[in-house]
Amino acid sequence: MTAPDGDRFDWHAAERDLNTPDAEVVDLDAARSRRESAAPDNDPAEAATGPRLVDSPAAQRSPRFTVAGLQDAKRRPIVPAWLRSRAELRDAARWTVGHLFHAGTYHLTRSPKYAGKLAWRAPRGAYRILTGWGRWLFDLQGEHVRQVLADKGDAELYLKVSRLRDQRVRWRGFVTAAVVLGVLPALGIAYALAPPEARYATLAALLAALGALGRPADKPLLDTAVMVPKVQKLTSDVVVRALGNLGITGINQAISKGDRGKDWFPAPITRDGPGWRADVELPNGVTATEVIEKREKLAAGLSRPLGCVWPEGQPEVHPGRLVLWVGDQDMSKARKPAWPLLKAGTVDLFRPQPFGTDPRGRWVDLTLMFMAMVIGSIPRMGKTFALREVLLIAALDPRAEIHAYDLKGTGDLSALEQVAHRYRAGEEDDDIEYAVAGMRELRDELRRRAKVIRDLPRDLCPENKVTPQLASKKSLGLHPLVIGVDECQKWFEHPEYGKELEAISTDLVKRGPALGIIPVFATQRPDAKSLPTGISANASTRFCLKVMGQTENDMVLGTSQYKQGIRATMFAWTDKGTGYFVGEGADARITTTVNIDGPLAERIAAHARAAREAAGRLTGHALGEQPATAPTLSFNLLEDIAAVVPASEAKVWCRTVAARLAELRPDVYGGWDAEQVTVALKPFGVKVGQTWGTDPDTGKGANRGGFERAAIIAAIAERNRKRDAS
Numbered sequence: 212m213t214a215p216d217g218d219r220f221d222w223h224a225a226e227r228d229l230n231t232p233d234a235e236v237v238d239l240d241a242a243r244s245r246r247e248s249a250a251p252d253n254d255p256a257e258a259a260t261g262p263r264l265v266d267s268p269a270a271q272r273s274p275r276f277t278v279a280g281l282q283d284a285k286r287r288p289i290v291p292a293w294l295r296s297r298a299e300l301r302d303a304a305r306w307t308v309g310h311l312f313h314a315g316t317y318h319l320t321r322s323p324k325y326a327g328k329l330a331w332r333a334p335r336g337a338y339r340i341l342t343g344w345g346r347w348l349f350d351l352q353g354e355h356v357r358q359v360l361a362d363k364g365d366a367e368l369y370l371k372v373s374r375l376r377d378q379r380v381r382w383r384g385f386v387t388a389a390v391v392l393g394v395l396p397a398l399g400i401a402y403a404l405a406p407p408e409a410r411y412a413t414l415a416a417l418l419a420a421l422g423a424l425g426r427p428a429d430k431p432l433l434d435t436a437v438m439v440p441k442v443q444k445l446t447s448d449v450v451v452r453a454l455g456n457l458g459i460t461g462i463n464q465a466i467s468k469g470d471r472g473k474d475w476f477p478a479p480i481t482r483d484g485p486g487w488r489a490d491v492e493l494p495n496g497v498t499a500t501e502v503i504e505k506r507e508k509l510a511a512g513l514s515r516p517l518g519c520v521w522p523e524g525q526p527e528v529h530p531g532r533l534v535l536w537v538g539d540q541d542m543s544k545a546r547k548p549a550w551p552l553l554k555a556g557t558v559d560l561f562r563p564q565p566f567g568t569d570p571r572g573r574w575v576d577l578t579l580m581f582m583a584m585v586i587g588s589i590p591r592m593g594k595t596f597a598l599r600e601v602l603l604i605a606a607l608d609p610r611a612e613i614h615a616y617d618l619k620g621t622g623d624l625s626a627l628e629q630v631a632h633r634y635r636a637g638e639e640d641d642d643i644e645y646a647v648a649g650m651r652e653l654r655d656e657l658r659r660r661a662k663v664i665r666d667l668p669r670d671l672c673p674e675n676k677v678t679p680q681l682a683s684k685k686s687l688g689l690h691p692l693v694i695g696v697d698e699c700q701k702w703f704e705h706p707e708y709g710k711e712l713e714a715i716s717t718d719l720v721k722r723g724p725a726l727g728i729i730p731v732f733a734t735q736r737p738d739a740k741s742l743p744t745g746i747s748a749n750a751s752t753r754f755c756l757k758v759m760g761q762t763e764n765d766m767v768l769g770t771s772q773y774k775q776g777i778r779a780t781m782f783a784w785t786d787k788g789t790g791y792f793v794g795e796g797a798d799a800r801i802t803t804t805v806n807i808d809g810p811l812a813e814r815i816a817a818h819a820r821a822a823r824e825a826a827g828r829l830t831g832h833a834l835g836e837q838p839a840t841a842p843t844l845s846f847n848l849l850e851d852i853a854a855v856v857p858a859s860e861a862k863v864w865c866r867t868v869a870a871r872l873a874e875l876r877p878d879v880y881g882g883w884d885a886e887q888v889t890v891a892l893k894p895f896g897v898k899v900g901q902t903w904g905t906d907p908d909t910g911k912g913a914n915r916g917g918f919e920r921a922a923i924i925a926a927i928a929e930r931n932r933k934r935d936a937s
């Protein structure tokens with residue numbers, strides 16, 4: 212018969228109470244009366260049977276084994292990751308061979324010292340053998356027992372033991388005599404008759420053996436070839452204790468109820484690369500992000516340097532699943548593998564290229580083609596290094612055309628000058644004008660490419676985007692075009708050209724990637740003004756180094772990333788070059804860029820230049836040319852329009868304006884049509900709408916796209932106001 216629920220005894224709780232040293236002593240009567248008074252509204256049935264458990268008996272049963280459950284189970288890889296990755300296997304093999312070689316040569320060079328030590332210790336070894344033999348021969352080990360028996364006056368037992376000892380000593384004496392008189396002379400004769408090499412070898416072996424026996428307990432023979440830093444093992448106890456120190460209510464409650472974290476680990480803690488990996492199922496209601504936020508405290512709890520402790524969420528499992536990776540060494544100090552591109556010669560931007568390493572030392576790849584990238588962080592964390600690395604990768608593909616804009620003006624991108632098609636450092640008016648001209652070229656290039664792709668036969672361009680074959684055909688001009696802008700907020704905040712640069716940049720981010728145009732924007736102030744939403748929302752690749760808050764985090768990494776635990780706020784000041792990297796469609800990975808300093812960047816760029824020269828791909832700035840339309844920007848669109856539309860003409864059609872502008876400055880506006888005027892006016896907030904006018908060709912009235920002259924005058928006034936204010 213089953214006991215009613217109310218009578219069911221909770222054996223687990225009782226066991227916990229017994230095991231908890233500070234368990235409370237409960238007054239059962241008082242507790243019962245408390246329970247009764249707390250019973251909900253005196254349900255008569257309940258009063259009769261005691262409180263009803265909320266969970267049904269079925270819900271309390273442990274889940275049954277089902278095939279569906281097994282199908283959902285996560286299979287652990289048969290072959291460990293390091294064996295599956297050729298690069299990791301190669302690294303491990305290289306390390307082992309290097310280690311053995313080092314240890315071998317280290318000891319070999321010290322072999323005379325070791326031989327001397329052995330010879331020095333040999334007499335002590337011989338002495339130890341002789342004294343040991345003597346103790347054995349006279350059975351001195353039993354001396355103590357015999358002495359005790361003699362002291363006790365137990366004559367019978369003493370005599371018995373003494374007789375036994377005499378027998379033993381007699382027998383051992385025979386053995387000793389046989390060895391001394393038979394074996395040793397025989398060995399001596401054999402030694403004397405042996406060839407000299409064998410004699411030397413025997414003498415050396417004898418000395419070595421005696422030397423080894425004569426070793427003092429605290430002095431090993433061999434010196435230490437490799438000082439291995441002692442790494443503390445990561446155990447479940449250590450992890451639970453560290454988590455318990457974080458001050459997270461859910462964890463503390465679980466621990467105070469006696470939960471020792473036995474069920475917190477869905478898989479054993481294992482070695483994973485140069486560190487330990489612990490998968491943790493946090494107590495109910497605790498999210499991984501709560502732990503990630505307290506990375507510094509966690510590192511203190513684990514007694515490890517901050518750069519060793521890398522907690523990550525696994526939202527695809529559930530928000531409470533934490534993956535804690537604890538490295539043997541601080542990531543910023545650990546030796547990084549050599550950047551493969553240093554030896555690669557040239558690269559193909561259509562293929563993934565090594566961009567950085569994760570905390571486990573594995574390469575994180577970046578495929579430049581078809582991406583638009585944003586890089587953001589607070590100052591001095593490594594944005595420029597990251598941008599320069601991307602541009603250097605691009606430079607190593609001789610087909611790629613590089614446009615580098617360094618708005619910080621310190622020359623951080625100057626290494627790229629020797630390969631760049633467009634290059635400018637600085638944020639003065641003439642620098643901005645140069646950039647505007649360059650970006651206008653790109654806007655036109657975008658249109659040209661779209662047309663080329665549209666007109667290509669389907670078999671050559673099946674997906675309406677650039678392919679490696681198309682990019683290599685010089686005649687089509689569809690080569691990769693990489694634009695890097697450091698401190699891009701300086702462009703977008705510019706009172707005069709900010710809007711236009713923003714419009715072109717947004718267009719490049721949206722439509723460029725499919726056409727082989729790859730824009731990369733870096734900013735130290737990722738807010739809506741510095742990194743316009745049109746750009747941040749459409750970038751497919753993101754790299755976020757340390758930021759201070761949720762807004763900047765999500766601006767760079769994408770909406771709700773902060774909520775999902777991808778928090779670049781957790782990085783420390785010392786984590787230079789380390790950030791969350793989100794490649795196209797991939798999960799965010801903690802990545803440290805390659806530390807390419809100025810001189811190394813120069814060398815790589817020089818190498819890239821040589822490859823370009825050989826391929827006949829050196830263009831633009833690298834050859835000393837300026838942008839074709841380099842506007843000694845004495846002209847200005849708004850003022851030019853105001854000049855060609857007299858005050859008497861309140862409204863005007865765009866096509867009329869395009870024709871007049873082309874007449875005014877054929878070198879700048881030649882070939883413009885109504886659409887180009889419309890697009891060019893957009894950044895200034897001048898609205899183009901249906902406008903009634905007379906067609907000069909037919910003399911008839913019609914409705915066409917146009918605008919009011921007053922809107923142009925207002926836009927000029929607004930621009931001047933902003934310019935004065937800045």
Ligand SMILES: Nc1ncnc2c1ncn2[C@@H]1O[C@H](COP(=O)(O)OP(=O)(O)OP(=O)(O)O)[C@@H](O)[C@H]1O
Pocket residue numbers: 588589590591592593594595596597619735787788789803804805806807
């Ligand atoms: N991958 C890296 N490894 C080691 N150190 C790095 C790495 N990347 C950058 N650093 C260090 O960080 C410093 C700052 O880098 P960088 O100039 O790129 O920062 P920044 O974010 O662009 O700064 P600012 O906002 O002032 O322009 C560099 O001087 C360099 O020493």
